[in-house]
Amino acid sequence: MSTQIILASKSAARRAVLTGAGVPFEVSVAGVDEDAVKNAMLAEGASPRDVADALAELKAIKVSRSKPGFVIGSDQTLEFEGKLYDKAETVDGAAERLRTMRGKPHKLHSAVVVAKDGAPIWREIVSATLTMRDFSDEFLASYLELEGEEALGSVGCYRLEGPGAQLFSKIEGDYFAILGLPLMGLLDLFRRHGVLAA
Numbered sequence: 001m002s003t004q005i006i007l008a009s010k011s012a013a014r015r016a017v018l019t020g021a022g023v024p025f026e027v028s029v030a031g032v033d034e035d036a037v038k039n040a041m042l043a044e045g046a047s048p049r050d051v052a053d054a055l056a057e058l059k060a061i062k063v064s065r066s067k068p069g070f071v072i073g074s075d076q077t078l079e080f081e082g083k084l085y086d087k088a089e090t091v092d093g094a095a096e097r098l099r100t101m102r103g104k105p106h107k108l109h110s111a112v113v114v115a116k117d118g119a120p121i122w123r124e125i126v127s128a129t130l131t132m133r134d135f136s137d138e139f140l141a142s143y144l145e146l147e148g149e150e151a152l153g154s155v156g157c158y159r160l161e162g163p164g165a166q167l168f169s170k171i172e173g174d175y176f177a178i179l180g181l182p183l184m185g186l187l188d189l190f191r192r193h194g195v196l197a198a
Contacts, residue, residue, distance in 0.1 A: 004195050006071045008063040013154070013161075014074055014181045021183060023196065028067055030059035034075075038084070048079040049109040053125050056111035064115035070195060073113045076180045078155040080106040087155050091144055094157040098144075098167070101156075103134035105170075108156065110177040112186055122189050126182040128173020130156070135167060143167070154180075 005025040007014060018025050034055055041051050052075045060073025078085045080101055088094040108130065113123040135143075143163060144151060151157045151164075158164025160171075160178050176183035190196040 004069040005190065006063060006067050006069055008059040008071050008073045011180060013179050017176055017179055017181045017183060021187065023187070023190070028063045030062045030073065032058045032062060042084060048077040048084040049125060049127065051084060052077040052109045052111040053113070053123065056113040057120055057123070060113040060115035060120060061118060065118040069116070070190065070193070071115045072186070073115065074111065074181050076108055076110045076155060078106060078108055085155060088152055088157055091148065091151065094151045095140060095144055097157050098132070098140055101132050103132060105129050105131040106156070108173070108178055110180055110182050112182050114186070114189060124182050124185045126174050126177035128171070128178050130168055130178070131170040132167050133169035
């Protein structure tokens with residue numbers, strides 16, 4: 001029997017969340033032009049939260065049109081001082097991003113949409129507020145030396161499940177949402193549909 005749960009994402013963090021929770025799934029990357037969608041939506045005045053929701057839905061629907069089962073689409077945006085930020089492209093860019101956010105709060109908006117037979121059947125958007133401590137330039141340099149290219153894998157230039165935890169003074173919100181995949185509602189959905197044991 002083929003897996004009934006499909007993750008429409010190449011994100012290692014999202015795969016790790018599902019694997020860690022004991023959820024059987026397969027991966028099918030959606031291949032959505034995220035930048036084009038994001039830019040069009042921002043030009044129309046959409047919020048970072050709405051962008052995350054729209055991208056999650058697009059990924060889920062695209063894969064669901066060709067794959068049977070429950071398809072999980074997910075996306076995460078970072079909002080800092082009212083503006084949406086994309087992933088840094090270089091370690092120097094990450095250093096600049098972290099210096100800019102140092103000592104201040106930012107929001108992560110994590111959206112998850114489940115589609116079946118080409119249509120969305122469930123969605124959830126969870127936001128978290130993370131406040132960076134006023135770390136020293138020496139700490140920042142040692143952090144980026146330790147993380148290197150790993151810092152470029154997330155929009156905030158940190159892995160909360162790794163050394164990135166040391167960047168913060170306060171974290172308010174769901175841990176799994178911060179990792180990029182709100183999990184509790186998703187597990188409940190799969191239990192209700194009999195895909196996971198109740």
